[in-house]
Amino acid sequence: MDTAVNSDLAQWMKKNVGRYAEKLPDWDAFPASRGFPELARSQVRYIGAGGAHEKTGDTQTLTPDHFTLSVMQQPVGKYGASHAHECKEAFLVLDGVLTIGWEWDGEVILARCGPKDMCLHDAYRPHGFRNEGVDPVMVSVMVGKARPLPPQYTYHPKTHSPELSWNFGAQPDKIKMLDCDSIDPRHRNMAQHIVRYSQQRVEWHPAGFAKQVYIGEGGAPPESFRKDLITAPRGVGVQPYARDTEEAYFVLEGVITAGWEENGRIVEQRLGPRDLILNPPGQVRYFKNDGATDAQFMMIVGTAKPEDVKFKATAK
Numbered sequence: 001m002d003t004a005v006n007s008d009l010a011q012w013m014k015k016n017v018g019r020y021a022e023k024l025p026d027w028d029a030f031p032a033s034r035g036f037p038e039l040a041r042s043q044v045r046y047i048g049a050g051g052a053h054e055k056t057g058d059t060q061t062l063t064p065d066h067f068t069l070s071v072m073q074q075p076v077g078k079y080g081a082s083h084a085h086e087c088k089e090a091f092l093v094l095d096g097v098l099t100i101g102w103e104w105d106g107e108v109i110l111a112r113c114g115p116k117d118m119c120l121h122d123a124y125r126p127h128g129f130r131n132e133g134v135d136p137v138m139v140s141v142m143v144g145k146a147r148p149l150p151p152q153y154t155y156h157p158k159t160h161s162p163e164l165s166w167n168f169g170a171q172p173d174k175i176k177m178l179d180c181d182s183i184d185p186r187h188r189n190m191a192q193h194i195v196r197y198s199q200q201r202v203e204w205h206p207a208g209f210a211k212q213v214y215i216g217e218g219g220a221p222p223e224s225f226r227k228d229l230i231t232a233p234r235g236v237g238v239q240p241y242a243r244d245t246e247e248a249y250f251v252l253e254g255v256i257t258a259g260w261e262e263n264g265r266i267v268e269q270r271l272g273p274r275d276l277i278l279n280p281p282g283q284v285r286y287f288k289n290d291g292a293t294d295a296q297f298m299m300i301v302g303t304a305k306p307e308d309v310k311f312k313a314t315a316k
């Protein structure tokens, strides 16, 4: 390993890491929420600014290409007013239970997502979310564009009653819970975009790690990026590989070591829960778990194309 901590490669790698403990939440990230305490939520930015349009110049975040990534915190009893985007947006719950609503002409379907469950909001589908649980909700939010257009609010307390806004545009008798067995195309559409951690198929790779597809073939339909949950048991690692698009590792559990290789030199960064590294296109990289417990991280790749990397286990 390159122990010259000041080498260009080591410095460049460090610049591509976002550490949760080094970030402060921004409680004023969403201008449309100003003056509405019921909409309070905060944002911690890792890649780009997501939907926070006034924060695109934040130098603490990494430069986005095919996706952004931030973490949103929503206190108990707060909600996010229904709105739509021109691209897909992934909500991965990290803590708590988030109630998500999709709206069709005054009718709303609700789904509750718990830890490691994901909802990929479809492009142009109005969606809102609220915390009616007992714990603060933490959600990783990914928008499938470097600089999305401002969200289009459909039911906001500025223009609609508090009750209608809380219910994302539906009268009480127009709200249904998601039914995954329904033949209603709206239920089917929403069900196709929700991945539940406990229900998603586990594929064991010959290199020794497990993969659950969240966005991509076998998961929710991709648009501009794919997303897999990787479980790397203690002691497992892969040999250096490259991609021609950017790729992020976002750690959920345990500790992983991310490595970069260039001209025979190697530099590494250890990443703990909610730490992230953005591997640039072309950069030769690898991951390994040399921690004390099994590790889980999201592997996010800036393309909708199927996986083409042939992972090989690190030589023992």
Ligand SMILES: [Fe+2]
Pocket (backbone or CB within 6 Å): 083, 084, 085, 089, 121, 127, 151
């Ligand atoms: Fe959204």
